[in-house]
Amino acid sequence: MPALRVLSLFTVLLTTAVSVPYLSYHTSRIPVVGSKPEPSSNRISTDGSAAENSTASHTVTHRVSVGGRCGPDAGHCGEGLCCSPAGYCGSTTAHCYAPDCQLDYGSCDANKTPEGRPTDDIPRPWIGSVPYGQGIYSCRAPYTFAMTFDDGPNIYTSDLLDVLDNFTAKVTFFMTGINSGKGEIDDFTTPWGALIQRIHKSGHQIASHTWSHQDLSKISPSQRRDQLLKNEAAIRNIIGGIPTYMRPPYSNCNVECMADMADLGYHVTYFNIDTNDYNNDDPETIQKSKDIVDKALARGQETPGHPFLAIGHDIHAQTVYNLTAYILRRVNDAGYRAVTVGECLNDPRDNWYRWDYRSN
Numbered sequence: 001m002p003a004l005r006v007l008s009l010f011t012v013l014l015t016t017a018v019s020v021p022y023l024s025y026h027t028s029r030i031p032v033v034g035s036k037p038e039p040s041s042n043r044i045s046t047d048g049s050a051a052e053n054s055t056a057s058h059t060v061t062h063r064v065s066v067g068g069r070c071g072p073d074a075g076h077c078g079e080g081l082c083c084s085p086a087g088y089c090g091s092t093t094a095h096c097y098a099p100d101c102q103l104d105y106g107s108c109d110a111n112k113t114p115e116g117r118p119t120d121d122i123p124r125p126w127i128g129s130v131p132y133g134q135g136i137y138s139c140r141a142p143y144t145f146a147m148t149f150d151d152g153p154n155i156y157t158s159d160l161l162d163v164l165d166n167f168t169a170k171v172t173f174f175m176t177g178i179n180s181g182k183g184e185i186d187d188f189t190t191p192w193g194a195l196i197q198r199i200h201k202s203g204h205q206i207a208s209h210t211w212s213h214q215d216l217s218k219i220s221p222s223q224r225r226d227q228l229l230k231n232e233a234a235i236r237n238i239i240g241g242i243p244t245y246m247r248p249p250y251s252n253c254n255v256e257c258m259a260d261m262a263d264l265g266y267h268v269t270y271f272n273i274d275t276n277d278y279n280n281d282d283p284e285t286i287q288k289s290k291d292i293v294d295k296a297l298a299r300g301q302e303t304p305g306h307p308f309l310a311i312g313h314d315i316h317a318q319t320v321y322n323l324t325a326y327i328l329r330r331v332n333d334a335g336y337r338a339v340t341v342g343e344c345l346n347d348p349r350d351n352w353y354r355w356d357y358r359s360n
Ligand SMILES: [Zn+2]
Pocket: 039, 040, 041, 150, 151, 209, 213, 249, 250
C-alpha cells in the first residue's frame, strides 16, 4: 500500500536523521508542504499509539531531552518537545506533525489552539431538515453530484479552484486545521487563510474534517470535542462562522462519537462514491479512479437522476490536475450538476454555518 510504504520510509528517515524538512512523493510535481506527504484517509499510525494510547497511563516520570526515546515504555518529552511517530523527542515538523505525533508523550501540532474566543458556547440548534448526529451517505436532489475534497487546504487547492471555476462547479471542502505540518489554517502568514476566503466567496461549502485528523473513535471524549472546537475556532477566524457539516477522519465515528457530533450540532457526512484517489495518485493508475466514477454514473442511469456524493482529496496531484476535470466532464455529460453537499441535500446555504454573533 503506497501510503504505508511512504510512512515506512518516513519512519526510517526519522530514526536516522533528526530533521527531515521536506519529502516529495514520486508523482508530485512540487514538494508537499511540511514533511508528511500523504495524510490520506486510509493512513494509520505505524503503531496506533497517537490515538489508541490516548488514555493509557505509564509509570515513567522523567522528561526526555532532544533525541531521546519517548512513548509508552520510554517516557514523556521535555517542555516544548514533540514525541515523533517513531518515538523520538524533538521539535521539527517531522516530530510534531499531526496526526501521528504522539499526543500523550509530548507536545504536538495537534495541541496548538487557535486564537480568539472559544466556540463552545455558540448556540447549536438543529436547524433544517438534514439529520444531525447520524451518518449521511447520499444526496436527495435528483441529478446532483456532490464532489467533496478532504484533508486540505494544501498546495494544490488553489489550482483546484481554477479547475472548478472553469466548470462553474461547486464542491465541498472538508478541511483539517493543522495536520501534515502545514501550520494552522488561520495563521495568515501561511497561504491557507486567504485561500479559504476564496473558497468561501466562490460559493463552495466549507466543512470540518477536524483540527488534526485524529481518529475520533480512538481518542478520549474531551480530545474528540477539542478536535471539533479547535477547527471551529480556526474556521471562524477566517470566515466568521463555524460549519454544521463534518466528515470524521478515516470515516470512523463510533456510537460515542456520533453522540458527541449530535451534541455539537454536526451532520456526519460520508459518501456513496469512493474515488479511491489516495491509492491512485499516479498517472498510470488514476484511470482506476475514473473507472469507479464511470461505473457509478452508469449504474445511476438505471434510476434516472439518482444523486451522488463522492469523496476525493485535494492533497493529491492527480486528483487536482487530472481526475477532477474528468469527473466534471462526465457529470456534465450525464446531465448532472456539480453542487455542494448542502445543495444536494436541499439544505439552504443559511444552514451550512453558525455565524459567531457574540459581542466579545
Ligand atoms: Zn482525511
